[in-house]
Amino acid sequence: MRKSLDEDGNIVYSLGILSNEDSTSIPIDLLLESDSLVLKKRISLFEYIPLYKEISSSYKHYEIENIPIIQVNSLSRIKASDNSIDDFINDSKVLRGKDTIVIDLRGNIGGNMINIEKWYEEFFGTKLRKDIVESGLYTNTSIDLSRHKFESKENEPDNVKDDCLEIISQYESQKYFPGWSPIEYADFKPMDNKTNIFVLMDKKTSSASEFLIYYLKKLDNVTLIGTNSNGCMLTGNCNSAVLPNSNIPIYISHKIYISKDFQNIDGLGILPDLWVKPEESLDRIIKYIKKVS
Template sequence: MKAPHPILLFWILFLNSLAIFAQNSCECASTLNIIIKKTEDNYAGFYDKVNPKTRPRYEALVDSLRAAAAGLEGDKNCFQLLKKYKKFFGDGHFQLYFNAPEVNIAVKKIDIDESTVKIYLDKNTSQLHPLEGIWEIADGSYRVALMRHPQHPTKIVAVVLSSQNKQWQLGMIKFEAQAQGNSPYKGIYWAGDLSSSERTFLLDNNLLNIPNSGYWIRRYPQEATPLEIAKSQAAEEDFSLKPIDNQTFYIRIPSFGVSYATVDSLLKTHDLTIRRSPYLIIDIRENGGGMNSSFPAILKYLNTHNFKDIHSHFRSTADNLLAEKAIIDRAIREEWISEKEAKPWQETLAKNQKQIGKMVKYAPENIKFKEVLPNPKKVAVLMNEHCYSSAEYFVYFAKQSKKVTLFGKNTGGMMDYGNVRNMPLPCPLFELRLPTTRTGWVDYAPIDNVGFQPDVRIPDNEKDWVKFVQNYWRLPN
């Protein structure tokens, strides 16, 4: 047999070495060790979470996970093991994702059509799972049948009946959730590009809220009410402002992922009306956060004696500094901020380069205004358990105002540690994102997994929160 040409032999060996490297880079024991090291070296909350009291439990967990990871096969099995490490820290900003190749349940099909689904639903009315039915996403771009999986009855799957996205065909599975227990349900959601992520599914009668993916509306066997449909549409709106009546102005903020300039511009359009309104309702329900810099423009209407920030600490490490530079460069490139606005950020980065290995203290940035506006006299902030991160920071400032009453439910409890940055891993199947800063209130009143409490708790059976506030204030509605 003729020996391969030397150049061909080189490429065979090179490609084989790449394949071996790719395989080894995703080997579970190796991946676990890298995630442990990245966490211990860079996570801003590590020394709070792993303290003299908890260290024995942490070390026992690490030892048991390393033993279990040795020789463990299957990427999904490895991800389940890695999640046990993540769970120890109890921090929603500590993020671990599984970027599985999308040759999975999303491209498998269940052979059904809408008429078949309706027959099934009508036949089994008394035995249906609370999730089962025909549903549409709020913007109408997907219609699915939520039903028990024929081969896996412990799973509820959303089978596509119609889609405006050409990548999604009849019978493909859009998302799946565990059937056991009550809402919220846990499961997996496949986005428009077929990428997958773990999600929580919150059922409220004929509405299904999938945070970061929007609301779904039940269409069969029972139809969502007009009030439920209005609620889903309101939740899908962007930043919106409107007078409710001649006394009350309403501001809806579904995300703080907008720039200060955008918020300020919108407020200026309605400024005169807001200043004439004795009552202001600010609705931040379902607000998953964004940028703290986006909300100071709103605070001028809440101001009674200015707003005190609290110090924080940045864990200055080589990885965190690289991640910080990457996000500054991206912010400029994608025009989130101007180069002028980025300059103080870049100067802070340069100072932190000289303090590697330290928790660098950031002084509080208090917010001051020249005046206290006569109107609004009373301000309601509507908040719920899906308010996270920067939304919670807004609540932290808002509760300092004598004008403000917090209505609703506890916030989600995810702001003790922030400024989450990507930590590159050799294995592309897994993604690790860690908080790099520590908020000063951790020293005296941490909120992780607790959240900020409302002043007035709104009952679970109350559907119209705005009307509830008006009745509380005894306003006409």
């Protein structure tokens, strides 16, 4: 049984399972017993489909019944003229100290980890100490792929691309080139969080947005709502190429991220505290907040 919310925002328990089957419904057989009756019944469980939404910017801030909603569609720019990711970071100063906020990460497939670190520091007033073991593979191939990615990026302005290309050009002068960069990690230090933070997530919530959830869930007063996330945290900094003969596109990561307990959740993702259909999660969590506040 999974803890959930009904249409009125009450906490209930619903029957549910995690499955890797490629099917929108799964039949299961139930055996219900009481002192005088035994009942067998077959039911079908239906997949919680990720929320579909059209997006034109990385970030949007609005309110529902005086509750701040932080809708983060991407942790990078959607297009070169989109500066809303900067608003995401700057608004954190205004939102700091609020009693309650809702962070909507449904459909967020990731982006730049630096934006997470900046938001965390502005909102909580302390630097994020990342306890994920991190290393990057820097070779002629990985550097050429990274350089090509940024030269052809359409969602970043020229000055940002130039800065990134300058950083990439410096890798070849590092002592570890060619090879893996030195391992980096720290001990995460939880801080005293007074704000009730409700995070909406679904199966499309991936990569950098999962790292944001990973660190938020270590704090007090944080509740995750929706479905399990995508489970895309093992590798990062993905580059792409096209095989010359078959024209098959391939995607290659050159960074690896491993938790210190070596737990790999690729394909499984981070599990929510409250299991709710993604299309219903915002409405139901607002009703829940109004009930308990």
